[in-house]
Amino acid sequence: MGQKRGRDVSGRSAVRSAREPVAWGAAAVGLLLLLWWLATAIPDLVPPRVLPSPIDVVLRFVALIAEPFSGATLLGHAVVSLERWGIGVLAAIALGLPLGIALAWLPPLRAVVTPGFELLRYIPPFAWVPIAVLWFGATTTTQAAIVFIAAFPACIINTQLAVAQVDPILARAARTLGAGSARTLAKVVLPVAAPTIFTGLRIAFSNGWMALVGAELVVGKQGLGFLISQGQINDSASTILVGMTTIGVLGTLIDAVLQRAQRLALPWRPAAARRFE
């Protein structure tokens, strides 16, 4: 039977079920892990190159931390990836944030930028990989460039939207009180838009991280993406799984840290409606 909100259950079950979701979720994940282990424990059911047992994956994880594989330890590869990602997103923010604000604040600028931007926006970041390799060679710059291309549109669009969605009545009120355009922007509009801008930046960061992995798969000599592609070449599924997990965990951590930072620095509620990516 549907358990939608419309049906009220008498208050009692509300208290008990605070812990229920967690229990079910943990049970589900636990069950999957169990099935995984069982599948690999039964001899000859699944070849180890296709699906290593959970134990193997853990062992591989430890091994990769201790010894280098394809040029660096797990940590080494992760650091390289993070570096490239960092450069790319910083560049995207440095360019995208001011541009997004300017586009929201100065309508004629929109007319100038929109056509070109819309034309380029639909080219996925990875379609830029071949040309980026030609321009920058197989270096960190290429990776950072792909991260930039992945993060930049989200930066600029979400920043522009965040500023544009600030209630125009606030700007008008500021004008009637004698504030000039620049001051209105800086003191009134931007603080109100800041939480939403930050949320948009988080999306951009996440896009950048996802794109980095792809770029490292195609080109480059180090990094987590490189690591998992090497795992494939060497027929080591456990390496791949360790790499994938590390990528996922790092991505989540980065976002969690940023969320925390947002809550501490910008504790007021964003004005815009929730968006989901």
Place this chain on the structure above:
Amino acid sequence: MTPKMEIRAVSKTFHARGGEVAALQPCDLAIGNGEFVTVVGPSGCGKSTLMMIAAGLEAPSSGEILVDGKPAGPAGPRRTVVFQRFALFPSETVADNIAFGLRVAGLERAETERRVAEQLDLMGLTRFRGAYPHELSGGMQQRVAIARALAVRPEILLMDEPFGALDAQTRTVLQEEVSRLQRELHYTVLFITHSVEEAVYLSDRVVVMSKGPGRIKCEIAVPRDAPWRGLEIEEAGNHASFMQLKREIWELIRAEIVRH
């Protein structure tokens, strides 16, 4: 004679993180067939909760709801509801909204069409039958909601502050319309409002609730043959008996608001 609807010893306690919150003390209320009963009370007294329980949308912590002397069961078309926020289905046209309850019940096409047309005509909506809710003003939307609730020929009509979200002018028009409908069709109605004027104008009986957690404080009868019945609300408001009732009820509520 068995009352049409009986609210018997109904109370409600919510369980929140801090502990228990009593929203409603045990209440008893009987509504006779064809009677228009309005519940008024200070904000937070629990009148909306009472309405939700009466509609079968929430379960009481104690007590029961009886219809024709038997337990009422879960929410259903025997007791339809008109909500303050209209609650029209945005993906359906006016006609489809009105037809919803009929289609759900599996009523045959011709009869459904007939009843929908009847309701459209009754509420003055025929011109708008193909419009979507978001294209209509608040007053029109509420008319559709009323039409939808009436189309299934409910035994009891429940109205939860139906005019609270409307501007004053629209409210007046709709109040007069509901009054007209009641005089013509004699529905059994349970009405919630915090407008005392509205309560006196529309009802046969006004029930005053105490401050939250609420209980029924007292009931005041509004004579059916009062001289101002059938007049526009502006005119009615000038009659001495009307003003007297208003004052009486308002004093009762005010006493609750300033209590403690």
Place this chain on the structure above:
Amino acid sequence: MAQGMPGSSPRWAGPAPGADLTLSFWRREPGRAQWLAIAAASLAAAGAIWWSATRPDGLISPLFLPPPVEVWEAFVRLLSRPYLGSTLGQHIVASLRIVIGGWLLAGLVGLPLGIAMGWWKRVRWISFPIFQILRPVPPLAWIPLAILWLGIGDSARIFVVFIAAVVPWVMNSMQAVDSIDGILVRAALTLGASDRQILSRVVCRTALPTLVAGARIALGNAWTTLVAAELLAATAGLGYIALNASRTLEMGILLVAMAIIGVLGALFSIGMHLVTRWVAPWARSGVAT
């Protein structure tokens, strides 16, 4: 807040055109004609810069950025003769097949699952944590595993596209059901609808625009992922063309491939917007992502 300016997509929101003449030029919204003029001038300027910078004595070597003429010639060449074993049409179909196939498969699985997760608490409690764990792993990170498991064939790419599309399908469908105002469910209950009737008549219909939005996002993800997958594991397709053209330094063909990729992406997006309009004419346009 007014909707988008004339001639632009709704996301470029701003005040109504020409509304406030007391503002300076830079703060004022241009009228429709002005807007088109500025846009055209900007495109023309960009084109002119491109042309002059890539002239034989210009700033940019043709190996970095080919002149417009070369790009046009490459386009004509691709249209007329097969490239790397298939005609342009066949390459495009190869890409489209995988992307649409993976996207539809993901929808087949993701849409009902997402709705179920939105409607029944238990389904959500079981499935949501699993998706939360899978979500941070970029779809592309699955490619090596897919190649290991399935080889460099169509199925590896469909698998990766499926993974890329299934998460938005599920999450957005769940959100769509979730965000339905509870009062509508209550109203339906009072009108006598059973749970199943509420689900089909009220919930699914009201959630339709949001569900289509989820489908659109899924398609965007699928397309992005496909292009990457083709860089790694393909023998035909637009990404494959781009990769090879970059290796053989055929810059014109590379740019044409990129442009076609972009155009197809845009067509997908526009197409999905039209589908939303067609399927739910009653929905007001919201903010798109």
